[in-house]
Amino acid sequence: MTSIMKSQKRKSIASFNLAKPGAFVTCALGSLGLFLSSPESHGQEYVPTTGWRKLFGSKQWNPGPPAAATPPATATPPSTATPPSTAAPPSTAAPPSTATPVVAPAELPDSPKLETGQGKGRKHEISVAADFMLGEGDVTVPLGYSLKESVPGQIQQQAASAARSSIYYGGSITYSYGQAWNVDLSSVQGDSSGSVSFPAFTPAQNGGEDFKTKFSIEDQWYQAYLRYNFTEWLRGSKFSLYLRGGVSYVTADLAVDAIGAGEGNYSQTDATTDILGNLGFGVRYALYTSASRKVRLALSGEGEGFYGFRNQESRETLSETDVDFVTSKIENTLYGGIGRVTLRMDYLFGKSGAWKAYGELGAQVRYTLIDYPDATGSTPSELLWGPYAKIGLRYSF
Numbered sequence: 001m002t003s004i005m006k007s008q009k010r011k012s013i014a015s016f017n018l019a020k021p022g023a024f025v026t027c028a029l030g031s032l033g034l035f036l037s038s039p040e041s042h043g044q045e046y047v048p049t050t051g052w053r054k055l056f057g058s059k060q061w062n063p064g065p066p067a068a069a070t071p072p073a074t075a076t077p078p079s080t081a082t083p084p085s086t087a088a089p090p091s092t093a094a095p096p097s098t099a100t101p102v103v104a105p106a107e108l109p110d111s112p113k114l115e116t117g118q119g120k121g122r123k124h125e126i127s128v129a130a131d132f133m134l135g136e137g138d139v140t141v142p143l144g145y146s147l148k149e150s151v152p153g154q155i156q157q158q159a160a161s162a163a164r165s166s167i168y169y170g171g172s173i174t175y176s177y178g179q180a181w182n183v184d185l186s187s188v189q190g191d192s193s194g195s196v197s198f199p200a201f202t203p204a205q206n207g208g209e210d211f212k213t214k215f216s217i218e219d220q221w222y223q224a225y226l227r228y229n230f231t232e233w234l235r236g237s238k239f240s241l242y243l244r245g246g247v248s249y250v251t252a253d254l255a256v257d258a259i260g261a262g263e264g265n266y267s268q269t270d271a272t273t274d275i276l277g278n279l280g281f282g283v284r285y286a287l288y289t290s291a292s293r294k295v296r297l298a299l300s301g302e303g304e305g306f307y308g309f310r311n312q313e314s315r316e317t318l319s320e321t322d323v324d325f326v327t328s329k330i331e332n333t334l335y336g337g338i339g340r341v342t343l344r345m346d347y348l349f350g351k352s353g354a355w356k357a358y359g360e361l362g363a364q365v366r367y368t369l370i371d372y373p374d375a376t377g378s379t380p381s382e383l384l385w386g387p388y389a390k391i392g393l394r395y396s397f
Contacts, residue, residue: 312332336369356396
């Protein structure tokens with residue numbers, strides 16, 4: 001009897017499940033609603049899954065407690081618990097969109113490539129400059145060479161040292177390829193003047209008194225150099241270095257005239273030609289660079305040695321005689337050095353850096369030793385020193 005009743009009960013349950021499936025779904029949704037409305041199910045904030053993080057960012061999102069009074073039939077959690085359009089809009093919550101804006105380095109006005117004219121593939125530069133120097137020092141004046149060949153007697157040859165004041169001015173043009181190789185061409189004009197006194201060549205000349213004369217010199221310098229800048233070797237350093245070698249062609253005209261008129265006055269004309277070989281170097285140290293990189297200050301030092309030959313044609317005359325004075329040819333060997341120290345300023349025009357103006361201010365010294373044949377005394381020397389200035393303009397393309 002008991003087994004029969006159990007069997008009938010199983011059949012009734014099975015019949016209920018099969019006959020009324022909607023009632024089963026209603027019971028299941030009711031159980032889920034009871035679970036969601038329980039206090040334990042809302043004890044912690046809701047942390048979205050990886051997909052939600054990708055959509056809304058890394059910030060946690062708490063949808064809040066669901067409405068407890070909502071009937072199970074209408075409280076579908078996916079549609080009411082996820083409000084993406086109002087919770088955290090992607091356009092305002094994404095930090096990368098408000099980060100520092102990206103600017104191409106080539107567009108920056110202070111780009112080092114643009115300063116040097118290489119930012120747009122520029123490899124060529126042309127510079128023109130003008131320089132000026134006020135000089136003081138001494139110069140050698142050959143005496144007695146022409147007279148010894150013109151006047152009979154014991155004429156002593158010498159190279160007298162005379163104080164002089166000089167002005168030098170000129171210009172230069174430079175072509176540069178790749179900022180490494182340079183060709184420098186320059187021309188300089190010099191004007192010097194002074195006075196010199198020297199003893200009479202014989203006791204009978206000028207009444208035995210010293211000759212008092214004044215002189216003037218006009219010299220012209222033409223120079224050509226090949227220069228190499230060590231740009232790659234010292235890139236990133238405050239130092240820059242160059243080596244250069246070249247030749248110099250110098251012509252000079254000397255005129256010596258007596259001070260005052262009268263018998264026994266002395267005069268001389270002398271035409272000189274020098275051919276020199278030059279080898280030098282230059283070092284520059286950057287002192288200051290502005291924030292825009294348009295203004296720069298640097299300390300420059302340059303040194304150069306030279307060696308060469310001088311040919312002179314000298315003609316001396318004495319007013320108290322009717323001698324036919326001849327022109328004497330003098331051949332000399334000369335060598336020496338040049339040094340220069342300047343403060344340099346560069347100014348770049350515009351953003352491209354194609355144009356640059358520069359100026360230098362400092363001092364220069366030149367020292368020369370000259371070997372005069374058959375001259376008495378020590379080896380004559382010439383010294384010239386004084387303030388030096390230079391201004392220039394450069395264009396790169």
